[in-house]
Amino acid sequence: MTRFSGKVVLVTGSSNGIGRATAVLLAQEGAKVTITGRNAQRLEETRQEILKAGVPEDHVLAIATDLATEQGQDELIDSTIQKFGRLDILVNNAGAAFNDAEGRTGVDQDVSVYDKIMQINMRSVVTLTQKAKKYLVETKGEIINVSSIGAGPQAQPTFLYYAMSKAALDQFTRSAAIDLIQHGVRVNSVSPGAVLTGFGEAMGMPAGMHEKYAEFISSHKECIPCGAIGQPIDIANIIAFLADRKLSSYIIGQSIVADGGSTLVMGMQAHDMMSILKS
Template sequence: MARFNGKVALVTGSSNGIGRATAVLLAQEGAKVTITGRNSERLEETKQEILKSGIAADHVLAVVADLATEEGQDKLINSTIQKFGRLDILVNNAGTAFIDSQGRVGIDQDVSDYDKVMRINMRSVVTLTQKAKEHLVKAKGEIVNVSSVAAGPQAQPDMMYYAMSKAALDQFTRSTAVNLIQHGVRVNAVSPGGVTTGIGEAMGLPAGAFEKMASFWESHKECIPSGKIGEPVDIANVIAFLADRKLSSYIIGQSIVADGGSTLVMGMQAHDMMSILTSP
């Protein structure tokens, strides 16, 4: 028996990347899923990938919506409940970052980019969670937020606004976890490191730029000790674990890091210091 039989999952940002992989995995494991994004063509690709797994068409609801708007969020929640009658798992995956049109980064980047990033990465998570709360309480359900290792203590000078939004998301995860567990709802998060998701071009990077950066990371052990950038399914597996109460019932308000070891390494530790110390 599939572990999510009888469950209904809503996965935001599921038109590609981690969201798509998560929606496919949850559907394969028995859940009925609502997938959503702004791009109808990419959303249809996700739906077709789910159906190729032998999933019945009436187990998938595709909703084209702008998550940054109240109207889009209402449409998402209402259509899910109307079709499936319940909501057990909310995966707050949708997120973004922006490259300044003039190439500015850090404190020099226009504050309007900060507003846009926070609206998608943080505000929309808060309001969608508020709208989903009553249904999740009825189901004694699960929330999994997709954060990032960028939220950690290491500085992120080139992607400062993105890092700030994810640090705020981690605090939201902890605080709502305590608030909602009294109602039987668990809240946790996953913090991916480098993952091939297609976000580079969505951010405005030239085609192939992210792949070039990923190749650099993989060839430098101070970037990714495992020597391999993550794939969306690597993160989807963690999300499924956190959504599975039988496996993770005692995990409350935590963020599981999945980064190939990146956050364990300081630059000086990435090199063989003993060979330097003992060399002639």
């Protein structure tokens, strides 16, 4: 498959999880890809996975940098243009959630947690998009943001600031889409539900805890009606669909929810009424 032949893609947060799966998939389908993350070892693992898929080595640019800094963002854009000469698709996938140092949740969380989350999940998306804009206008390119069902409308008191950042990202997606479509650039997003990635460990969960959590919610239909937690490739396939103008050209400023049905049920609806009446 070579539907992205001749295209250049920048995928942030591609050292693991959804970003890695997306970079591998788009590279397999012909794109030249820039992958990036702060962890150089995990980033190299992504690069090796791409190469094992039969992608030429000169089709992959790996840059270990801190996306939250202006310097890191400049390095990403400048190095991509220097090596590949263009930019067609920007996937704003990098994101983070942090626990309060004293274990506080809800509105009691320290505002420093808010600042850290917004810096990565929102501000970096805005500034990287600004830096990439002129190149995407030249190619009539695509932007795909990775949001979350945490954006709402359901409350998220445990991860309040994370949910706020994703709600802001959804508004940025809508507004940027209308702003940029006049230049031929499409902006859309995907909102994953529970997906088995390294996100839990990155938040500070002990090893194996995220898998335990995944097993629990997968077995409870009030959490995931389809009965299975998502895999990174499930989201990568949606990103590829949104990046493919032949397939999704009329989709502008929208977010595709991919959550196994989680946002369609309420707790009271998740249990079978007839079974309750018979008990």
